[in-house]
Amino acid sequence: MVAISRSTIIDAPIAAVWEILRDFNGHDRWHPAVDRSALEEGRKTDQIGSVRNFVLDGGERIRERLLSLSDKDRRLRYAIVESDVPLMNYVAEVALKPVTDGDRTFWSWTSKFETPEGRERELAQLVAEGVYDAGFEAVRARVERHQPALSAPTPSASGAAAIDGMAMVIERHGGPEELHPVAVSAPPPGPGELRLRHTAIGVNFIDIYSRSGAFDLLQPPGAPGMEAAGVVVDVGPGVRHLRPGQRVAYACPPVGAYASVRTMAAALVVALPDSIDDEMAAGGLLKGMSAEFLLHRVREIRKGETVLVYAPAGGVGRLLCQWATHLGATVIGATSSEEKARLARAAGARHVILPGTTSLEEQVRSLTQGRGADVIYDAVGRDSFAHSVAALAPCGHLVSFGQASGPVGSWDIGTLAASSATISRPNFAHYTDTPEKVAAITERLFDAIERRVITVEIGRRYPLSAAAEAHRALESRQTTASTILIPNENEEGIR
Amino acid sequence: MAQVYTSSVIGAPAERVWAAIRDFNGLPDWHPGIVESRIEGGGPADQVGCVRAFRLQDGGVIRERLLALSDYDYSCSYAILESPMGVENYIATLKLTPVTDGARSFAEWSAAFDCAPEREAELVAMIGKDVFQGGFDSLKSRFGS
Numbered sequence: 001m002v003a004i005s006r007s008t009i010i011d012a013p014i015a016a017v018w019e020i021l022r023d024f025n026g027h028d029r030w031h032p033a034v035d036r037s038a039l040e041e042g043r044k045t046d047q048i049g050s051v052r053n054f055v056l057d058g059g060e061r062i063r064e065r066l067l068s069l070s071d072k073d074r075r076l077r078y079a080i081v082e083s084d085v086p087l088m089n090y091v092a093e094v095a096l097k098p099v100t101d102g103d104r105t106f107w108s109w110t111s112k113f114e115t116p117e118g119r120e121r122e123l124a125q126l127v128a129e130g131v132y133d134a135g136f137e138a139v140r141a142r143v144e145r146h147q148p149a150l151s152a153p154t155p156s157a158s159g160a161a162a163i164d165g166m167a168m169v170i171e172r173h174g175g176p177e178e179l180h181p182v183a184v185s186a187p188p189p190g191p192g193e194l195r196l197r198h199t200a201i202g203v204n205f206i207d208i209y210s211r212s213g214a215f216d217l218l219q220p221p222g223a224p225g226m227e228a229a230g231v232v233v234d235v236g237p238g239v240r241h242l243r244p245g246q247r248v249a250y251a252c253p254p255v256g257a258y259a260s261v262r263t264m265a266a267a268l269v270v271a272l273p274d275s276i277d278d279e280m281a282a283g284g285l286l287k288g289m290s291a292e293f294l295l296h297r298v299r300e301i302r303k304g305e306t307v308l309v310y311a312p313a314g315g316v317g318r319l320l321c322q323w324a325t326h327l328g329a330t331v332i333g334a335t336s337s338e339e340k341a342r343l344a345r346a347a348g349a350r351h352v353i354l355p356g357t358t359s360l361e362e363q364v365r366s367l368t369q370g371r372g373a374d375v376i377y378d379a380v381g382r383d384s385f386a387h388s389v390a391a392l393a394p395c396g397h398l399v400s401f402g403q404a405s406g407p408v409g410s411w412d413i414g415t416l417a418a419s420s421a422t423i424s425r426p427n428f429a430h431y432t433d434t435p436e437k438v439a440a441i442t443e444r445l446f447d448a449i450e451r452r453v454i455t456v457e458i459g460r461r462y463p464l465s466a467a468a469e470a471h472r473a474l475e476s477r478q479t480t481a482s483t484i485l486i487p488n489e490n491e492e493g494i495r
Numbered sequence: 496m497a498q499v500y501t502s503s504v505i506g507a508p509a510e511r512v513w514a515a516i517r518d519f520n521g522l523p524d525w526h527p528g529i530v531e532s533r534i535e536g537g538g539p540a541d542q543v544g545c546v547r548a549f550r551l552q553d554g555g556v557i558r559e560r561l562l563a564l565s566d567y568d569y570s571c572s573y574a575i576l577e578s579p580m581g582v583e584n585y586i587a588t589l590k591l592t593p594v595t596d597g598a599r600s601f602a603e604w605s606a607a608f609d610c611a612p613e614r615e616a617e618l619v620a621m622i623g624k625d626v627f628q629g630g631f632d633s634l635k636s637r638f639g640s
Binding site: 097102108136 | 596
């Protein structure tokens with residue numbers, strides 16, 4: 001038996017929430033997972049015993065019977081009668097209680113059911129997150145939008161008003177579940193600042209490190225997020241390179257991009273050319289800027305060189321393959337599966353090596369007539385470092401720019417003498433800490449995108465409020481292209 | 496019979512808030528209206544049936560019997576045995592429920608009692624605002640809201 005219990009606080013009076021929820025057949029109007037729903041046998045929506053027959057977005061059909069409905073307790077119970085999703089003996093309860101302190105609503109959604117053996121976790125997650133949590137957010141967006149008093153802006157001293165919005169923040173380091181929506185307000189921009197409404201927000205692995213506390217980037221409470229695109233609302237004194245209404249993007253610390261509105265330093269924000277759309281910028285700026293300085297500034301790639309790229313199907317890796325190939329290098333990708341090998345070849349990798357009977361360095365040498373790779377881009381870290389050093393050609397250069405498998409640890413630099421190797425450990429921040437550096441990097445990056453030297457692929461799009469779900473997908477390595485979050489207009493003004 | 500219901504949201508997980516409020520003898524630690532408390536007979540404060548005697552800031556003394564305590568439901572019920580408020584058959588319940596989206600707790604405090612009809616409105620307002628909401632405000636300032 002699986003038992004699910006989810007709950008939330010909706011910032012609206014209980015009557016407004018109950019009006020939506022008591023309509024047993026009305027869920028296709030608000031629940032994002034329900035495509036269409038109809039009552040069987042002409043019964044009424046509040047008639048005990050009526051059956052709603054509905055189809056999910058994925059095409060699955062479910063029939064559910066209303067077991068009880070109480071306007072006094074603001075509670076209803078229902079059971080699954082028949083379902084394409086294997087939930088057996090499923091009985092659920094939706095119950096509201098007033099929060100007298102602030103005229104809000106406590107909403108709990110609970111159920112018990114059985115599943116086929118071995119599918120308990122998967123189906124429990126589907127019910128808890130895909131049905132209940134998603135339902136909370138959908139109703140929240142509906143009822144909180146209908147309260148104009150809540151979005152009344154607060155006037156400031158300068159006459160400009162703060163803009164209300166929402167952000168996904170953590171109160172403490174931890175798992176994806178720590179991300180939750182809060183009302184925020186973006187103050188008018190001060191000197192050197194601008195205020196923007198985000199239209200798309202990029203999700204990167206570094207966001208997971210800042211959420212978990214692995215990297216010291218975010219001191220809770222606060223929002224993660226390093227990159228986003230949007231539209232300038234207004235600029236503060238001294239800001240000359242941007243103006244209100246302009247489409248812009250940024251990829252830089254400090255974190256805080258997981259928000260619908262933001263006031264921030266203007267120096268590192270760049271204007272977007274018409275050829276780069278918002279989603280492309282939000283999903284590609286951080287990775288693209290990384291690829292730009294890795295290939296052009298850390299160590300300039302020259303025609304005819306052999307370049308080894310780890311994780312060539314990943315975000316930065318794919319761009320490195322495309323761009324290095326365009327620069328005339330022979331790219332070798334090192335990856336883990338045939339599927340990723342195909343992606344690497346599609347991105348321009350001439351050769352792909354997979355874990356096999358011989359070591360990585362032996363495979364690289366056999367592909368290079370024994371010479372090794374001139375430049376190696378390695379963000380794997382601990383598990384790959386020794387192999388990378390061993391795979392370098394004479395006077396080769398290893399760029400260690402990440403540690404996905406763990407810290408590299410301490411090494412005796414004497415071993416580098418075997419190939420007169422050099423190593424760099426570049427940090428994004430040092431290559432992007434002035435407006436001049438950012439302008440130079442983005443100019444070449446946008447040009448490369450326009451000429452389709454590199455391509456930014458947007459994979460999954462999530463509502464900003466589903467940032468936790470996006471993190472789970474990224475952490476479980478389900479994603480191949482860039483993940484982005486889309487702020488919902490309806491989420492603005494939550495308080 | 497008069498009814499009072501006050502609810503709020505406390506900005507900490509239910510188990511943390513519960514750890515502060517489950518002590519039936521611990522009101523002075525978190526409720527601003529109460530200055531001292533003792534368990535009559537010196538027994539444990541989580542023994543159902545025990546009686547707490549506590550003193551209010553204005554000097555009044557109230558005696559209450561613990562009727563039910565549940566660490567599983569984060570819930571505590573008690574009855575007033577003796578008080579200067581002029582209430583009869585007073586039974587109250589303080590209960591926490593976890594809010595699963597975000598580390599918060601939904602807190603409910605309710606009571607039912609009999610009193611003189613002309614005093615009902617005043618007592619309902621006083622208990623709901625000063626006693627219950629006053630306690631919640633203190634918990635919110637300690638744990639966040």
